[in-house]
Amino acid sequence: MKDLLLAIDIxxxxxxxxxxxxxxxxxxxRRATEREGGASWMIxxxxxxxxxxxxxxxxxxxxxxxxxxxxxxxxxxxxxxxHHVSGWEDVALPDVLREAFGIPCIVDxxxxxxxxxxxxxxxxQGATHMVYYTVSTGIGGGIVxxxxxxxxxxxxxxxxxxxxxxxxxxxxxxCGNKGCLEAYCSGxxxxxxxxxxxxxxxxxxxxxxxxxxxxVFSAAGSDPLMKRIVDDTAKYLGASIxxxxxxxxxxxxxxxxxxxxxxEWFIEAVERSxxxxxxxxxxxxxxxVASSLGDDSVLWxxxxxxxxxxRE
Amino acid sequence: MKDLLLAIDIxxxxxxxxxxxxxxxxxxxRRATEREGGASWMIxxxxxxxxxxxxxxxxxxxxxxxxxxxxxxxxxxxxxxxHHVSGWEDVALPDVLREAFGIPCIVDxxxxxxxxxxxxxxxxQGATHMVYYTVSTGIGGGIVxxxxxxxxxxxxxxxxxxxxxxxxxxxxxxCGNKGCLEAYCSGxxxxxxxxxxxxxxxxxxxxxxxxxxxxVFSAAGSDPLMKRIVDDTAKYLGASIxxxxxxxxxxxxxxxxxxxxxxEWFIEAVERSxxxxxxxxxxxxxxxVASSLGDDSVLWxxxxxxxxxxRE
Numbered sequence: 001m002k003d004l005l006l007a008i009d010i011x012x013x014x015x016x017x018x019x020x021x022x023x024x025x026x027x028x029x030r031r032a033t034e035r036e037g038g039a040s041w042m043i044x045x046x047x048x049x050x051x052x053x054x055x056x057x058x059x060x061x062x063x064x065x066x067x068x069x070x071x072x073x074x075x076x077x078x079x080x081x082x083h084h085v086s087g088w089e090d091v092a093l094p095d096v097l098r099e100a101f102g103i104p105c106i107v108d109x110x111x112x113x114x115x116x117x118x119x120x121x122x123x124x125q126g127a128t129h130m131v132y133y134t135v136s137t138g139i140g141g142g143i144v145x146x147x148x149x150x151x152x153x154x155x156x157x158x159x160x161x162x163x164x165x166x167x168x169x170x171x172x173x174x175c176g177n178k179g180c181l182e183a184y185c186s187g188x189x190x191x192x193x194x195x196x197x198x199x200x201x202x203x204x205x206x207x208x209x210x211x212x213x214x215x216v217f218s219a220a221g222s223d224p225l226m227k228r229i230v231d232d233t234a235k236y237l238g239a240s241i242x243x244x245x246x247x248x249x250x251x252x253x254x255x256x257x258x259x260x261x262x263x264e265w266f267i268e269a270v271e272r273s274x275x276x277x278x279x280x281x282x283x284x285x286x287x288x289v290a291s292s293l294g295d296d297s298v299l300w301x302x303x304x305x306x307x308x309x310x311r312e
Numbered sequence: 313m314k315d316l317l318l319a320i321d322i323x324x325x326x327x328x329x330x331x332x333x334x335x336x337x338x339x340x341x342r343r344a345t346e347r348e349g350g351a352s353w354m355i356x357x358x359x360x361x362x363x364x365x366x367x368x369x370x371x372x373x374x375x376x377x378x379x380x381x382x383x384x385x386x387x388x389x390x391x392x393x394x395h396h397v398s399g400w401e402d403v404a405l406p407d408v409l410r411e412a413f414g415i416p417c418i419v420d421x422x423x424x425x426x427x428x429x430x431x432x433x434x435x436x437q438g439a440t441h442m443v444y445y446t447v448s449t450g451i452g453g454g455i456v457x458x459x460x461x462x463x464x465x466x467x468x469x470x471x472x473x474x475x476x477x478x479x480x481x482x483x484x485x486x487c488g489n490k491g492c493l494e495a496y497c498s499g500x501x502x503x504x505x506x507x508x509x510x511x512x513x514x515x516x517x518x519x520x521x522x523x524x525x526x527x528v529f530s531a532a533g534s535d536p537l538m539k540r541i542v543d544d545t546a547k548y549l550g551a552s553i554x555x556x557x558x559x560x561x562x563x564x565x566x567x568x569x570x571x572x573x574x575x576e577w578f579i580e581a582v583e584r585s586x587x588x589x590x591x592x593x594x595x596x597x598x599x600x601v602a603s604s605l606g607d608d609s610v611l612w613x614x615x616x617x618x619x620x621x622x623r624e
Contacts, residue, residue: 128465129464129465143559143560145457145462145464146462150457150458150560151561152441152457152560152561152562153440153441153561153562153563153597153598154561155561156561156591156592157559157560157561158559159558159559159591160559162555162558162589162591163475163555163556163558163559164477164551164552164554164555164589165476165477165478165479166477166478166479167477167478167496167547167548167551167552168544168547168548175591177554177588177589177590177591178588178589179551179589184479232480235479235480236479236480239476239479239491240476240479242476242489243474243475243476244475244559246471246474246475247455247469247470247471247472247475247556247559248455248462248464248469249463249464249465249466249467249468249469250464250465251465276489276490277474277476277489277490277491278489279468279471279474279487279489280468285465286465
């Protein structure tokens with residue numbers, strides 16, 4: 001009977017808990033976030049659900065790892081804030097859960113956790129130098145170098161969505177800066193660019209019908225204008241990935257998040273673009289592949305994160 | 313009497329050798345490259361000058377480090393090629409010099425060596441995570457993470473000049489790709505952009521007089537058009553640096569090479585731009601500073617490189 005780990009994924013619209021044994025997820029729960037309840041409501045729910053899982057566990061649960069949807073001060077093991085739910089400012093979540101569960105706990109942001117998950121259990125297995133992109137509402141990422149998550153000076157490394165791809169752009173990103181990859185290629189930005197292009201073409205009612213990136217991808221098969229938006233998205237993502245490879249000389253780039261689910265043809269278009277920006281692409285790579293764990297990458301990575309408890 | 317190290321800097325127009333003791337350069341020679349002589353001529357010269365230094369040395373010379381101006385296969389300790397001098401293809405230079413000098417030798421590309429030099433002896437001292445840019449004819453770089461030079465899968469990491477800053481540019485870089493930082497901000501590119509702007513303004517004779525970036529910087533004090541070229545250069549370099557900080561969460565960025573010598577005001581303009589692209593610039597940095605070792609950063613770094621011999 002193998003020891004278990006408790007993995008927690010705290011996102012803006014839902015939170016999830018799972019018990020993980022070696023390479024198997026043996027139990028899981030998912031709850032919708034009630035934003036008005038704020039952090040304290042969420043923490044109570046997490047403690048309730050976590051205790052239930054611990055009680056029902058068929059083997060000892062040794063530790064708890066948490067992937068959090070927002071900036072985390074990893075060195076001090078505190079949540080900085082949530083972009084979605086109030087009350088998370090400067091919360092020492094691992095301390096709170098250690099007291100509630102009686103096991104050691106560790107937290108990192110969800111993109112770092114997802115990168116760890118893909119690296120050890122998903123599409124990045126076997127790599128040494130990997131970058132993970134999550135392209136959904138926004139664009140986040142995590143960087144694994146020499147087999148270890150790279151966090152940088154303040155634990156804030158990996159923000160692949162906030163490298164400028166247009167150095168004198170006037171397009172303002174969600175972060176307030178201009179020209180970031182996220183300002184062009186996040187789900188929200190793809191939909192915005194599509195609406196802008198449709199309005200410019202005087203197709204106002206079509207513009208009104210575009211609310212998500214999914215609408216744009218669906219229309220791209222029959223609408224040349226939407227096809228161009230998708231092609232540009234692949235080109236820009238490829239520019240970011242190609243440049244990052246020239247910087248970091250990678251084995252593999254893993255793309256997760258909703259936009260990566262558009263289909264294999266989209267990942268291939270991103271790869272073609274990326275290779276056109278690489279100094280010396282060769283048959284050895286880097287490979288550019290879709291996430292293989294999908295929504296579960298954060299949970300797997302959160303479990304893996306507990307290995308870093310031993311180093312503390 | 314302290315042990316000495318032999319440091320060699322092999323560039324396109326000159327090569328230099330030095331004896332280095334602890335934090336002191338105790339002897340040095342510099343020779344112009346005769347391109348027509350090719351690699352074999354250069355290697356003979358390096359062996360002659362190196363033997364002379366070894367003979368005259370006042371203490372035992374323990375090892376030799378080499379910074380080479382072109383791609384190096386670090387893992388296999390071979391020169392890939394020179395961009396300037398023929399005959400360097402796949403040369404196992406450390407083997408050749410080990411035989412000639414009777415001491416262990418190690419080679420890396422000159423940008424990596426310069427990064428090591430600045431990190432340990434120059435403007436990067438005290439940092440943990442540093443990126444070095446050398447902005448001269450081209451743009452090269454080196455990345456130090458967690459106190460160690462980061463080389464990536466094939467030893468080709470650090471190409472800060474070849475990240476796209478315009479993702480759908482038609483401007484072709486020296487590398488053959490489009491939109492790279494180097495295609496806008498290298499010395500050659502600054503001069504080209506200035507000539508293009510002058511021609512567009514119908515100032516043809518002024519355009520003919522611009523041959524180097526130095527001409528552009530000199531004219532910027534009195535010519536608004538040249539001032540705009542310089543301002544854009546600072547903006548684009550800042551975009552690259554700001555984006556890199558969001559990726560790698562750095563303590564310090566060191567800028568070397570001829571263009572960095574334009575003056576403190578230029579470094580400050582680059583810093584202002586860089587901060588406008590950072591997610592969360594704060595009083596802790598990253599600092600953006602000019603190289604403090606100037607032309608000697610490669611020699612200092614080459615000496616430091618010998619510490620990696622012990623790991624082999």
